[in-house]
Amino acid sequence: MAQFAVIGLGSFGATIATQLVSLNHDVIGIDSNKKFVESISDQITHAVIADATDEHVLNELNIQNCEAVVVAIGEDIEASILCVLHLKNLGIKKIWAKAKSKAHHMILTHLGVNKIIHPEEDMGVRVAQSLSYPMVSRYMGLEDNHFIVKIEIKDSLKGERFNHLMEHAPEIKTLLHKRGKDVLFSIDPNLILQVGDILVVEGELEPLRKLSARFK
Secondary structure, three states: OOEEEEEOOOHHHHHHHHHHHHOOOEEEEEEOOHHHHHHHOOOOOEEEEOOOOOHHHHHHOOHHHOOEEEEOOOOOHHHHHHHHHHHHHOOOOOEEEEOOOHHHHHHHHHOOOOEEEOHHHHHHHHHHHHHHOOOEEEEEEOOOOEEEEEEEOOHHHOOOEHHHHHOOOOOOEEEEEEEOOEEEOOOOOOOEOOOOOEEEEEEEHHHHHHHHHHHO
């Protein structure tokens, strides 16, 4: 169990904070908006009404003890930048920050933020991917254009043999097959696919596109 701080408890920051708590971490949530703090106070470890643009306030909250700090301040770019500067001055090693614009992103990059997040843009990419590849229920991007993709078998592939499906993209590695509660990591090539089966595969984008053509 680690300790994290989330600064800015709007929709984005509150979601991060509550999810971290659900993963059994201690979370201190900070916001100057009393309403935001009160709405989440019973869901996270500590919720504090405070001005995160004041370095002395951050120091008094012992934020230096946190494993990482997420700056989820939304519209106020100046406040976001000031907050990051203070965190740097306090010696925080791992800072993730939300960026509102390209200019904001550039400034955060120069400040040495470890990871810059564009929630709206990232969600837009996920929606577009879901519309373009309806068989993909979840995916995760890795380095070097690789992705891990969760695929659900629909009616169009009912009765298809697993090896016949995968021969269209031999470069792709199948990590597991799930049917109901049963999970297999070693898959029989002659497995007959059923509606609702789940395949988790890994590969580069172009082979995944070739495979996606089989689902249309």
